[in-house]
Amino acid sequence: MKGIRRLAQHLDISIGTVSRALNGKPDVNEETRRRVLQAAAELGYVPNQSGRSLRQGTTNIIGFMMQTGTEITGQGDIFFMSVFDGVQAVFARHKLDLVALLCSSEEDPSDYLRRVVARGFADGLILSATQRDDPRIEFLAERNIPFVTLGRSLTDAGQPWLDLDFEGMAQASIDRLVARGHRRIAITRPHDDINLGYIFVDRCRRALAAHGLALDEDLIFRSTPNEAGGYQIARDLLALDEPPTAIVLINETIAIGFYQALSEAGVKPGRDIAVIGRYSPHAHFLSPPLTCFRLSLRDLGIALAETLLSAMPAFKDHYPQAPANRVWQMELVEGESDPFRAPRR
Template identity: 30%
Template sequence: MDLKQLSASLGLSPTTVSRALNGYPEVSERTRERVIEAAKEVGYEPNVTARRLARGAVDAIGIVHPTGAGHLDDPRFLEVVDGLTERFSKAGIDLLIASARQKEEVATYKRLLQGRRVDGFIVHHTRRVDPRLDYLQECGAPFVAYGRTDTPDSYAWFDFDNALGSSLAVRRLQEFGHRRIAYMHAPLELHFAYQRYQGYLDAMHAAGLPVDPGLVVPAGFGRRGGYEAMKTLLDRAEGPTAVIVDNNLCGVGVLRCALDAGLKIGRQLSLIVYDGVPVDSVVTSVQVTSIEQPTSYAVGVQLAELMIGVLAGQPVQELQTLWSPRIAAGSSDGPISEH
């Protein structure tokens, strides 16, 4: 049975039936329920292509992933994708992941929009000043930012209180008696990295602890970067007694280097890592204390909910979500000990 036959059987116009099936608000709830029930009884399946053309939509949301960003192999990112996929699937929306060289990201967004391949975007790893968000706002394209920028008021976003996470880690280490607390970070043009770094600095100053510039080390996102950064710290005449790492892939390298150096983690060196160590890591001898955030799957679901809200025209102020982290204690930190 096609749309015309279904409409005739109900004594309604094809337009009314189509609007009822697609959830248009001008159709009464009683009529909508009647149409949906009739469609179920006769096994009516709408023509998806025609429905998309009528709405001017393709029912797909895009993620543009810059090559070399270093987190496609991060299990947490893949869990976010899983949550997005699950929620979007229930709404009849596909998730499209495209790759782009970092300098060509905006051109990729433009190409996907002009080619009518997506209805909107999830923009992740936002920068403090982000040309991707500027472009999408200028052209009026729907999007949700996974993270904020320095000017977060005019668009939908999901983020964590990153400064709070670093502050909690510093306070915990201070309570254990640590004063020389090192900090390893991702590129600070990324807003989450900048927030976490500022949280570290503010907490150190509030605690009256010195910030040694030599103990603040850029380490990127990779395991190798973490390993090399930790090696640099261990080569110092006066190294740290504790280390905070702002991302989990880097944290794997830091932990591996410390173990290779023969250090007793949690006694000779304390370690706290944002998001902990990935569950698939081969380094399993230490339960790493982490700055823990809600599951990545839940993050993906929340991002999808926000995107659906954007597509439905909800006010931006209702589509800005901030979640808080907490410390998940492990065996990798504790009071200073020489033995």
């Protein structure tokens, strides 16, 4: 039994009273409210969400904007599916639904977002792949649309954001490698203008300078976030007249391709070159085991959802302590890919 009319007939009270009881209106006495809620549960009443949304001016949908060319590649789906699990765990408490908004790599992200907003598709948004300068942020802020970003940007409209601790990863990796005798250290960064690349490179540069070392521009490798990108980095690295003795891989998806290219060249991680990367489920199968940085993606998703809801008037009272503008720390997992002493060249 799904219709509110039949529920009212069953209880022998008016449709209006049933509706007000279901929606928590204060002009319904507690005994009537209890009877309505009990009957609704027993009879399997399901509210008409489309009608309710029209009346309330809401959709009960939250959009998660992603760019297919940069994020859903290789193992990127593993990253985001784990984040989605945490996000939806929170939204389910409030009968909200998460929808992935996939922007093609051939379309401008701002144009795509304007189209989504014009359709009134979602009550709030989560933006990922934040650019160094990101016009999407100002666009949403000007329209008072609740949103949170996964990643920082120089464009700051006062919106809440969460970001991975790329500075901490850079600092810990450089300090670890220098302590183990490495002086010629390579790093990677995304191939596009995503802001995390600037953050990571800048901290690596400063960490090296603190040890009296300089970051060689020839040792900054750009790549797509997939196995092919890692494979090409290794080929380019090995082609140098003076290859580095260590490298830090910023993306979790490139280690497999990187290892493969090294293997084909007879170069062994942990013996001939030190490698530090980001954790992925596939890292268990690399030999030697990768020294990497790991985080709970599900917990990150939970924090993203709670942060967004804390910025939405209908839900903010539920999450007064939600994290905002937080750098999410990553844990170093010891492997065997970064030897204790740098190989002599």
